[in-house]
Amino acid sequence: MMTEHEDYLVLEKQLCFSLYSASHRLVRSYRLLLEPLDLTYPQYLAMLVLWQQPELNVKELGEKLYLDSGTLTPLLKRLETKGLVSRTRSQQDERVVHIRLTEQGQLLKAQASHIPKTIFQQSAMPLEQLQQLKHSCDLLFQQLEAL
Amino acid sequence: MMTEHEDYLVLEKQLCFSLYSASHRLVRSYRLLLEPLDLTYPQYLAMLVLWQQPELNVKELGEKLYLDSGTLTPLLKRLETKGLVSRTRSQQDERVVHIRLTEQGQLLKAQASHIPKTIFQQSAMPLEQLQQLKHSCDLLFQQLEAL
DNA sequence: CTCAATTGAATTGTGTGCAATATACTTGAG
DNA sequence: CTCAAGTATATTGCACACAATTCAATTGAG
Numbered sequence: 001m002m003t004e005h006e007d008y009l010v011l012e013k014q015l016c017f018s019l020y021s022a023s024h025r026l027v028r029s030y031r032l033l034l035e036p037l038d039l040t041y042p043q044y045l046a047m048l049v050l051w052q053q054p055e056l057n058v059k060e061l062g063e064k065l066y067l068d069s070g071t072l073t074p075l076l077k078r079l080e081t082k083g084l085v086s087r088t089r090s091q092q093d094e095r096v097v098h099i100r101l102t103e104q105g106q107l108l109k110a111q112a113s114h115i116p117k118t119i120f121q122q123s124a125m126p127l128e129q130l131q132q133l134k135h136s137c138d139l140l141f142q143q144l145e146a147l
Numbered sequence: 148m149m150t151e152h153e154d155y156l157v158l159e160k161q162l163c164f165s166l167y168s169a170s171h172r173l174v175r176s177y178r179l180l181l182e183p184l185d186l187t188y189p190q191y192l193a194m195l196v197l198w199q200q201p202e203l204n205v206k207e208l209g210e211k212l213y214l215d216s217g218t219l220t221p222l223l224k225r226l227e228t229k230g231l232v233s234r235t236r237s238q239q240d241e242r243v244v245h246i247r248l249t250e251q252g253q254l255l256k257a258q259a260s261h262i263p264k265t266i267f268q269q270s271a272m273p274l275e276q277l278q279q280l281k282h283s284c285d286l287l288f289q290q291l292e293a294l
Numbered sequence: 295c296t297c298a299a300t301t302g303a304a305t306t307g308t309g310t311g312c313a314a315t316a317t318a319c320t321t322g323a324g
Numbered sequence: 325c326t327c328a329a330g331t332a333t334a335t336t337g338c339a340c341a342c343a344a345t346t347c348a349a350t351t352g353a354g
Contacts, residue, residue, distance in 0.1 A: 008260075008263035008264065009199075009262075009263065010195070011195045011196055011199070011211065014195070015277050015278075015280060015281040015284075016170075016173050016174070016177065016188075016266065017192060018280075018284040018288070019166065019169060019170045019173060019280070019281075019284050020174065020188075020192075021213050021288050022166060022284035022285070022287045022291075023163075023167050023169075024311075024312095025213075025287075025288050025291045025292060026163050026166060026287065026291060027163070027167065028311095028312090029291050030163065031312095040338095040339065041167075041340095042340060042341090043339095045167075048157070048158045048161070048164075049158055052156075052157060052158070057302080058302070058303060058304095059301090059303085064158065065158075066172075067341075068303095068342065068343090069302075069303050069304065070303095070304080070341075070344090071339095071340065072303090073304055074304095074339080074340080089303095093302085093349070094302095094348075094349060095301065095302040095347095095348065096301095096302065096303085096349095097304095109156065115156075116155035116156065116161065117155065122290070122291060123290050124290045125283075125286060125287060129283055130162050130283075130287075131162075132279075132283070133165075133166070133280065133283040133287070134162040134165045134166075136272075136277075136279070136280040136283075137162075137165040137166050137168070137169035137280070138169070140169045140173065140272060141169045143270050143271045143272060144169075144172045144175075144269060145172060147176070171342095174341095175342090178342095187308095187309065187310075188310095189310060189311090190309090190310095204332080204333090205332075205333060206331090206332060206333080214310090214312090215311080215312065215313090216332075216333050216334065216335095217311075217312055217314090217334080217336085218309095218310060218311050218312070220335080221309080222310075236333095237332095240319070240331090241318075241319060241332095242317095242318065242319050242331065242333060243331095243332060244332080244333065244334090
């Protein structure tokens with residue numbers, strides 16, 4: 001008694017809901033591992049970037065994380081309060097705010113090094129399937145971004 | 148110069164970040180389509196459930212959406228304000244709140260019927276790959292849920 | 295050189311997520 | 325029958341996301 005279109009409106013059939021739920025559940029798994037580091041998942045993402053590139057500005061960080069200043073400014077202020085990063089305005093262009101990893105922030109990297117492997121083990125899924133999942137997510141992102 | 152563990156700490160190699168970004172981007176695509184219906188994506192998810200089952204309580208809805216009352220109560224109050232659902236306490240057990248689809252809420256279903264197909268087209272990805280993506284997300288969710 | 299347009303960040307406001315707590319109600323062991 | 329334990333929902337508080345706006349600083353066309 002459902003039209004073809006209406007049938008697609010079933011929650012369990014929607015890819016987006018699966019993606020949405022899996023993403024939240026995965027972040028929840030990270031939460032337990034990040035609690036000892038006193039980091040939230042988005043803060044951990046920012047630290048990941050800084051561990052690779054210890055200095056960059058808010059715009060550059062936003063481009064890597066796909067987040068805007070409305071999200072990043074308060075997040076970075078919290079990281080600053082914890083002593084993990086410093087925020088200083090550029091001398092050359094005072095609109096720009098440089099984010100720098102502090103020594104304390106650098107030290108935190110060692111405590112995070114086990115996390116990716118732990119999450120991988122918790123997923124209890126074949127590496128190959130996870131790689132394929134990642135690849136499909138990246139492609140989906142690109143397709144939607146391109147619109 | 149990176150240890151094996153440290154190499155995993157590269158943002159672009161992390162499945163979770165791909166999942167996280169793809170999920171947010173997909174919700175953003177929904178946002179444009181849902182704007183004419185005056186619904187947010189989580190509100191749309193709640194409506195999807197109600198279009199299948201026009202009456203249920205908060206706990207049942209939470210089990211379907213994997214959300215708790217802290218999220219659902221304000222969300223459902225907003226749907227009530229829009230006239231899409233009613234919220235009434237059970238006579239038998241006054242702790243229970245029944246959520247019912249209103250006539251206006253029912254009418255909204257027709258306006259949403261095109262959305263799944265539109266999103267599918269915007270993804271510009273093969274149906275088979277999307278199905279596989281959904282399946283992997285569902286599996287990942289289950290594995291993490293089972294811990 | 296000048297001012298309109300642009301840019302980078304911050305601010306504001308709305309709406310989730312979710313942990314923790316509170317509250318009211320129901321149930322069941324004794 | 326009673327009260328301790330459990331249950332369903334609501335409330336509170338914190339941290340994102342993100343659109344919209346503001347503001348200060350820079351840039352570039354004429």
